Amino acid sequence: MSKTDSSFFERVYEVVAQIPEGRVTSYGAIARFLGTPKSARMVGWAMNASHNRLEVPAHRVVNRMGLLTGKYHFEGTGLMQQLLENEGIKVIANQIQDFENIFWDPNKMGLK
DNA sequence: TATGTGACATCAA
């Protein structure tokens, strides 16, 4: 309800919320889109707070290698993988298959 | 006010 977002996190949520179904993105890509290419860690941190923002599909956000790094932060174990598989993404051993194929770049979002 | 932290990324040896 505040008019001033004043939260870098809010921006991350917005980007993540724009991720199409069946697609995934990386922390660095989001960070770069926000203008802070070196703050990839902050993106992950924002996800930490995303637990309050259910509108944020954090399960669609993975690290650079397509590895479900934050699966341990979800409710239970394997929930993140379940959600991804539910969208048609193949995940084996916390590793997304065809990661490059389903990778969604926010920078290309409105462009092209 | 200062210190610590973190679901990453990138460079170096």
Add this chain to the structure above:
DNA sequence: CTTGATGCCACAT
């Protein structure tokens, strides 16, 4: 080729 170490920025205490 692999493994290690550092940088990073914004938020929390």
